[in-house]
Amino acid sequence: MSDSIILWDYWRSSSAYRIRIALNLLGLVYQSRPVDLVAGDQQSADHLVANPQGLVPVLEIDGQRLTQSLAILEYLDETRNAGFLPKDPAARAHARALAYAIAMEVQPICNLRVARHAVSLGGSATMEGWMGQFITLGLQGFEGLLAQGPDLPFCHGHAPGLADLCLVPQVYNARRWGVDLSPYPRLAAIAERAEAIAAFAAAHPDRVKPQA
Structure with missing residues (x-):
């Protein structure tokens, strides 16, 4: 798995906030790439390549580019044995x-x-x-x-x-x-x-x- 983790992030986004917490709980070091939603950065050509929905977060990890915070959290749970979900x-x-x-x-x-x-x-x-x-x-x-x-x-x-x-x-x-x-x-x-x-x-x- 690649060691390079990049989070396309907006500081007040609740969806991105979830991912920051998860990465911190797992002790995963990541690089933050700020996307200013108020300024409209999410509609930039660069960001729309990363996420055609024009949303944050986007997580680059393990050679994957993942979107949608719950999907990301479940990916982290499954690949890092995070225990975010019960077994039953x-x-x-x-x-x-x-x-x-x-x-x-x-x-x-x-x-x-x-x-x-x-x-x-x-x-x-x-x-x-x-x-x-x-x-x-x-x-x-x-x-x-x-x-x-x-x-x-x-x-x-x-x-x-x-x-x-x-x-x-x-x-x-x-x-x-x-x-x-x-x-x-x-x-x-x-x-x-x-x-x-x-x-x-x-x-x-x-x-x-x-x-x-």
Whole structure:
């Protein structure tokens, strides 16, 4: 396997944030290639060659160029024996459901290009209102899913897994947009435990934000 790992990254992208956490947990050293989504760098010819969707993250690893954060996380799990998913099929399905609840339900609606388009249509929509509405709905559902399972230190086990890698960036977004986390004590406690882990802390947007 190649030693050269490159992450096409945007510091505030929750999808890229997930991959930074995973690489840190695995102790994999990588080169960050910043893609400024606000400036529109994702539509550059260079980036569209890497990912025709015009999205981040893109991970270059093992001679492969991988896109879509959940696909990347499962690749890392399978090739590095990361333990991001339980072995039991039913437990794996539950873990995936938690991860998908954020990555497939909340994050796409709160994607910058989606939210900007919604606000551009006029009416009473604001960026803060849009984000607050859908993040709140997502966290309500996530807390309910957690309540269906055992009370564990992390989302689906005693160590961080796939769902935790999705939850922590979403909690960051919730705080950023002023969403009150007090109605969701279980997920808030899990996020706090995860954020205290060095690999999570090192991946935080404030730690990787490009210097002006």
